[in-house]
Amino acid sequence: MSAVVILAVLSLLASAAQSTRLATPSASVSLTSILLGAAIPLTGPLGAGIVGFVSAVDPLQKRSLVVRVFNVAMTGLVGVVGGFVYLGLGGIVHADATFDPLGIVARQLLPLAGATVIMLLVNTGCVSLMISVTGGAPWLINWRRIVRQVGRTYLGYGIVGLLFAVLWDPVGLGPATVLVMFVPLVFAQWSYAQQHAEAVAHERTVASLVAAGEARDPIMKGRIERVAKVSELLGNQLRLSPAEADALHFAALLHDVGMVAPIEGRHRNNADTRADNLERIRRHPTRGVEMLRSIEFLADSITAIRHHHERWDGRGYPDGLAGPQIPQLARALAVVDAFCALVPRVGEERAMEQLRERSSVQFDPECVEAMGKVSSAAATIAQADHSGHEPGEVVGTEQAVDERWLDHDLPEVSDLLIADRSRP
Known part of the structure; x- marks a missing residue:
């Protein structure tokens, strides 16, 4: 139960801080994805659903009720689906210190990798559908674009989430894992922020050239x-x-x-x-x-x-x-x-x-x-x-x-x- 509470609080704080944003309208991936990935092997489907639900509350962000309900439902669903896929692939919740490296690979790494892929597809699929319904491009076009932009980052977050879970349970650090992971999490945030800034710079460069062409x-x-x-x-x-x-x-x-x-x-x-x-x-x-x-x-x-x-x-x-x-x-x-x-x-x-x-x-x-x-x-x-x-x-x-x-x-x-x- 302590893992659920701690991860939920951290997700809420990360969401409120607006940790990392993608350069695509209506689509974002934040460091809460790492905590959601960690919640699956630590708390199972129900706990992951709770962490996902809380991470989308984002009390400091002014959004319409429809957007809030959509985000909360989507992230909660992603956590629950990821949890059940993890269990279905043979994953184990609360692995203890008796697990050897091969056991961690077979019963945590591989199942969580599969779960992360499914979570990526569900998450981007829901966002793409919402963009399409609200007047954007067709669903499949949106989905391909968003997967292309966030896929590698999302899967990378899943790996970091596994590291978080391994340090918490098999290594036995428990809540102290938060302190150990603080620097890697901050570095991940900084790294992605640089990518985001570069992408924005590219778009601005292109936009200025397009404007010049249209004026001529x-x-x-x-x-x-x-x-x-x-x-x-x-x-x-x-x-x-x-x-x-x-x-x-x-x-x-x-x-x-x-x-x-x-x-x-x-x-x-x-x-x-x-x-x-x-x-x-x-x-x-x-x-x-x-x-x-x-x-x-x-x-x-x-x-x-x-x-x-x-x-x-x-x-x-x-x-x-x-x-x-x-x-x-x-x-x-x-x-x-x-x-x-x-x-x-x-x-x-x-x-x-x-x-x-x-x-x-x-x-x-x-x-x-x-x-x-x-x-x-x-x-x-x-x-x-x-x-x-x-x-x-x-x-x-x-x-x-x-x-x-x-x-x-x-x-x-x-x-x-x-x-x-x-x-x-």
Whole structure:
């Protein structure tokens, strides 16, 4: 009983201190996860449920009643489920000093590892569902993103929780374990806080570059964020790895940043001419790479940014790559770009028809097929466009290219660039 009380009080204090936060809306993992992991082998399912319940009370945080009830119910459920999984895998509660290292591994480490995985899935699943219900992205997209962001940290907390439990019971330190674990817990908090600060810095860097791009090109205002969201849907359908999904996310946000670079050459004194606009469009992928090359965390996104206007038939730019030579993330981004440009003008059905007509010509057929499977959800995101045209309005090639600001993501503009390049 003393273990339950001590762990519950510590969880309440840790929650009130807002120990560690993730850089994702409505989702957080704190050091209370360590105490919850320790509660399972020390107190069993009921005790873990109590510790989880108390850890979510968070009396100093001003939240709505619905959010409070959700957090308390979710964390209590996670503790109970983790406890029963632990027992189901052969875990033992209150291991005594007679346990040898192999016994600890077999009856505590392995069962708690399994329980931690299930707790991670339940926790992130509940949070993802709540985000989706309250107007966020589809549940599966949220779930993949959150698991990618917190998975390793959550599992690491489970290992530290096991250490806490081993020191408490088999080693026999009891409540003195709190004093022994204080420094490691503080270090874990500091380490994750540094990761969080770095992630925030990355997001701010990207946000400032996106704002600069939108200010330069009115057509792209708001669309960049929608392209990033639709890219998540397509990346999920293509079963991208977590690292690839992150790279595609940043590439989607920054692939048109090269459009802000000034025009150089023969038309620089008349920046509104069609020739100047075509030149800006043709050169923006390489200019974007030049602008972003020195930013280390974007290294995996650079190739997608450079090649997102390559064509499957090899007539794209800047390097004329063809077919599988084009990096997969660039191929995916090209399809998303065109889809988000087309939907507000011609609607979802006609947009997909145009993509399929250009499959194996301009676009990767696999990416087009994958987009077709998520087109309904993607169209809902892409429809909220502010390009100056009414939803469903058809904009043909001539209307698209005679405007002051060319929407270079429209497929017909790609044809225009090919024709312009072939002129003597």
